[in-house]
Amino acid sequence: MLRRIExxxxxxxxxxxxxxxxxxKLDHSESYLSRGVGDLAEKRLVYTERDGRRKRVVPSDARAVERYQDLVRQYPHxxxxxxxxxKALEVLYYLDQPRTVAEIADQSDNYRNTVNRVLKRFRDRGLVGADNGRYDFNADFDRLHEFARQLTHHLxxxxxxxxxxxxxxxxxxxDEFLAQTETEIDIEAFHETGLAQFAAFDLQFLLTDHRYYFYSEELDILSPADLCCHTLLIDDSSRYRSYCLLLLRxxxxxxxxxxxxxxxYGLEDEIDAxxxxxxxxxDVTDDRLLEWDEFQKLAAEYEIET
Known part of the structure; x- marks a missing residue:
């Protein structure tokens, strides 16, 4: 995410x-440092200003920069x-609560050995500790998790x-996100999702002016399971739940x-319902689900057997 020079x-x-x-100050060549500054400027974490023939570097007001610089000032050693x-920032991103190595590895899709190496580095410095196999931050070093989250959101x-x-x-x-936009995106790694993609299964619905995209560099195509979850994240109303039920049926x-x-996606209860x-x-008590006979009528409109 960020190189050491950055x-x-x-x-x-x-x-x-x-x-x-x-x-x-950092004991680097000016050309090497300039490349690092350029990368940070591209990420809008710093800005550069001309002062005659010289170039000044100004940190941005991004929360991630503020969090990081606060930590550096408080713990200069x-x-x-x-x-x-x-992989440190990725591991810290998922350390939002006490977690085992296996849990962090599963969430971050990393090898357990990789997570172990990162956590050992932080444990050796006293920044994290372990209790019954679950790692957590010591003192106020949970700000490292906040920094990882803020930086990820910013990027x-x-x-x-x-x-x-x-x-x-x-x-x-x-490394992924779901976004709502007002315009079309035709860029690799941005996959259109939501109700618009139900048309691929001959399910045509009235759409809003918004478009929805899932950013992922790993996925080639969205599965029906992805579409269902994305739709519930977009709108968990009775109508959208019914559309997901049609797709699942x-x-x-x-x-x-x-x-x-x-x-x-944190939708275990919704999908289970x-x-x-x-x-x-x-036979489920949920105000956001149609009565079965109403759902049968809806399914019949789309020629779906219930």
Whole structure:
């Protein structure tokens, strides 16, 4: 996410530092440091200003920068740039509560050995501790998790704004996010989702003016399980739940995959309610689900057997 040189600059830069002076302070060549500053400027974590022939570097007012610089000022003896390289920020992102190595590895999709190495680095410095196999932050070092979250959100916002100026992030994790926009996005890794994609299964619904995209560099195509979960994140109303039920009844969705996706998005209860509704023919107490006879009529309109 951030290279060591970028973390070093963020840890050191004050308002209006000159690049040549920063290079001397950090013991790097001016050209190397300039590349790091350029990368940070592209991410809008710093800005550069011309002062005659010199270039000054100004930290942005992004919350991630503020969190990080507060930590550096409070604990100047800790080499945060060295600690936060590699997979460290990703591991810290998922340490929002006491978790085992296996839980963090599953959530971050990393090997357990990788997570172990990162946590050992922080444990050796006294920043995290373990109790019954669950790791948690010591003292107020949970701000490292806040920094990882704030930085991730900032970078997601920057990525979205480069392709859609008016956009809202509805859900996110370390390397993926779901966004609402007012314009079409035709860029690789942005996958259109929501009700618009139900048309691929011959389910045509009245759409709003908004469009919805799921950003992921890992996915090639969205599965019905993805579409169902994204739709509930977009709108968990009775109408949208009914549309998801139509999709689940129409398509042979793997239940294990659906439940796995539900856990990823924090929708375990919602998906469980939909599955039980279909299994019991509506014998579920939930105000956001139609009476079974009403759902049967809706399904008949789309020629779907119930």
């Amino acid at each position: 973390l070093e600059v963020l840890a050191t830069v004050d308002r209006g530092d000159i690049i040549s002076e920063l290079a001397m 800790i080499d945060f740039p060295e600690l936060l390289t590699g 997601h916002r920057q990525r979205l704004e480069t392709v859609a100026q008016k956009g809202t992030i509805l859900w996110e994790d370390y 129409l398509v042979d969705v793997d239940e294990d995959d659906l439940r796995e996706q539900a856990a990823k 939909l599955l039980r509704y279909l299994e019991t023919h509506g």
